[in-house]
Amino acid sequence: MAKTDFGPPDYRTMIPPVIANNYGKWSYHEIPQPGVLKHVSETGAVLYSVRIASARLISTDWIKELCDIAEKYCDGYLRFTTRHNVEFLVSDEQQLQPLLADLKGRGYLVGGTGNAISNVVHTQGWIHCHTPATDASGLVKSMMDELHGYFTTMKLPARVRLAVACCVNMCGACHCSDIAIVGIHRTIPRINHEGVAKACEIPSVIAACPTGAIRPNPKLKSVEVIKEKCMFCGNCYTMCPSMEIADPINDGVSIWVGGKVSNARTAPKFSRLAIPFLPNNPPRWPEVTDAVKHLVEVYAKNARAGERMGEWIDRIGWERFFKLTDIPFTEKHIDDFTFAPTTFRSTSQFRL
Ligand code: SF4
Ligand code: SF4
Numbered sequence: 001m002a003k004t005d006f007g008p009p010d011y012r013t014m015i016p017p018v019i020a021n022n023y024g025k026w027s028y029h030e031i032p033q034p035g036v037l038k039h040v041s042e043t044g045a046v047l048y049s050v051r052i053a054s055a056r057l058i059s060t061d062w063i064k065e066l067c068d069i070a071e072k073y074c075d076g077y078l079r080f081t082t083r084h085n086v087e088f089l090v091s092d093e094q095q096l097q098p099l100l101a102d103l104k105g106r107g108y109l110v111g112g113t114g115n116a117i118s119n120v121v122h123t124q125g126w127i128h129c130h131t132p133a134t135d136a137s138g139l140v141k142s143m144m145d146e147l148h149g150y151f152t153t154m155k156l157p158a159r160v161r162l163a164v165a166c167c168v169n170m171c172g173a174c175h176c177s178d179i180a181i182v183g184i185h186r187t188i189p190r191i192n193h194e195g196v197a198k199a200c201e202i203p204s205v206i207a208a209c210p211t212g213a214i215r216p217n218p219k220l221k222s223v224e225v226i227k228e229k230c231m232f233c234g235n236c237y238t239m240c241p242s243m244e245i246a247d248p249i250n251d252g253v254s255i256w257v258g259g260k261v262s263n264a265r266t267a268p269k270f271s272r273l274a275i276p277f278l279p280n281n282p283p284r285w286p287e288v289t290d291a292v293k294h295l296v297e298v299y300a301k302n303a304r305a306g307e308r309m310g311e312w313i314d315r316i317g318w319e320r321f322f323k324l325t326d327i328p329f330t331e332k333h334i335d336d337f338t339f340a341p342t343t344f345r346s347t348s349q350f351r352l
Pocket of ligand 1: 129132165170
């Protein structure tokens with residue numbers, strides 16, 4: 001084992017002995033009840049992982065509580081999945097029911113496995129980033145308060161992956177989710193010329209724009225934005241704090257559907273636009289939560305068993321999707337990539 005003084009600690013020092021002893025020998029897993037995965041090794045060894053929901057932005061106090069629970073029932077072993085579900089790794093079968101009863105008593109939601117909505121993957125937004133158009137964490141909390149019945153059961157036709165990105169740069173990779181919520185800016189950056197002159201490196205700001213919408217303004221020792229070319233991505237703001245993009249009135253949320261990362265049955269797919277704009281309406285985002293709930297319900301009612309949302313839409317066609325969901329089809333839904341040289345709003349990959 002290589003010893004280094006940087007990077008994360010070696011995972012092999014932290015896995016339960018049952019995993020270490022059966023490394024490479026796990027034969028299958030089953031889901032005896034929502035939120036409980038039973039992993040069986042070819043040696044006959046068994047490990048249960050018990051999954052609970054988390055709010056993702058969590059306190060150290062809560063992490064300490066989770067550690068206390070893990071100490072009590074599974075020798076301190078737990079893990080966070082990539083979607084920030086928390087999984088207790090139970091190797092003593094006798095501890096399974098007491099752990100589940102304890103979690104229930106504390107009000108924790110056990111689920112997120114199989115044909116369910118798992119924890120929502122979301123970007124961190126204001127907690128560390130400068131270009132959010134919405135509050136990803138607040139939206140996720142509001143949505144899951146409405147949808148938790150689909151987390152604790154497995155009654156959907158297939159799994160539904162929900163994701164939220166707070167701007168179109170989508171650092172959370174929600175472009176391949178069954179339902180993706182993407183925060184959008186709709187107005188060009190507001191330039192504080194004095195600030196640009198004093199604090200920003202103008203060539204870098206110009207180079208940061210993917211559509212070539214920024215040009216120098218030598219008179220003011222600043223820059224100007226060509227409105228028609230701007231796609232409101234906020235990249236320039238990441239280079240220069242004097243080009244503020246956040247707009248409390250015009251920023252909002254769009255909803256995309258039908259993506260998947262899995263290559264089971266059909267190839268992976270990108271999510272595509274369903275609802276171009278909904279208002280930012282904190283603290284509970286009723287328009288967004290209603291729209292997502294409606295999409296989940298229409299999908300649950302109409303899709304065949306095993307069909308992911310994108311597969312269902314491929315089978316019935318987009319026209320019927322818009323009809324069934326009652327979502328108006330507008331010119332915003334038309335992919336205008338072919339006309340990129342004239343619209344400049346099609347892709348962040350496009351450069352003049
Ligand atoms: Fe920042 Fe955009 Fe990622 Fe949100 S999605 S954290 S605003 S880059
Ligand atoms: Fe700034 Fe993006 Fe508009 Fe260019 S396209 S001016 S980088 S917000």
